[in-house]
Amino acid sequence: GNSVTQMEGPVTLSEEAFLTINCTYTATGYPSLFWYVQYPGEGLQLLLKATKADDKGSNKGFEATYRKETTSFHLEKGSVQVSDSAVYFCALSSAETSGSRLTFGEGTQLTVNP
C-alpha cells in the first residue's frame, strides 16, 4: 500500500535559517505529491503540489521537487520567518486509492525563533 515518511520533529530554527523537511514515499504508479501546512488552531492548507516526476511545486518561498528516482519530495525554504511556525504534512494521492484519497505523513512541527 501507499505510505509517506517524514523526518521526525520537532524542528527548531532561528529566523532566516535554511529549512529542509524530508519526505519519502512508497506508492504504485505515479502519485501526486503535496505539502500541507497547519497553523496553530487552524485547519490544513495546501502549500504546494507536484503531479509528475521532476515537477517543482512552489509557494510563499517554499519549494519541493518531485524526485521519482529517490521517491522523495523534500520541502525547502531558504530563509524562514517566525510566521512559518506550523505543522507541515507531506501527502500523496494516487489513482490506485480510489477517489484519490490522501495518504499523510506523521507531520513535522516547525518552530522558528526570532
Next chain:
Amino acid sequence: NAGVTQTPKFQVLKTGQSMTLQCAQDMNHEYMSWYRQDPGMGLRLIHYSVGAGITDQGEVPNGYNVSRSTTEDFPLRLLSAAPSQTSVYFCASRDTRGTGNTIYFGEGSWLTVV
C-alpha cells in the same frame, strides 16, 4: 467563497452520547471525505464519498457512519462516543477538474469525549 465548512468547531461529549459533525462545500465537488488527526499519526481517512448516494469506508471507519444525500453535504455521525474518538476531525473535498487531485480541507472540529 466559503469552500469547505465544518460545524461545530469545538464539542465535548460524554461517553455513549451521539452527535453529528456537519460538513458542507459549495464548490460542486463530487468527492468528499472525513479524516481524523491524532498526535504522531498524521491524518487517517474515516469515510469517503465519490458522489451523492455513494459512500465507502476508509482506514478507520469503526464507530462512525456517514451519508451523502446531496452533493453539498457529508455529515459524520458518532453513534455512541468513546474516549478513543477524542480527536480533531477534518472534512475535505476534492477538485476533480484539471490536474493534481487537489483536496481542500475544512477548518477542523475539535472533539473531546469524556
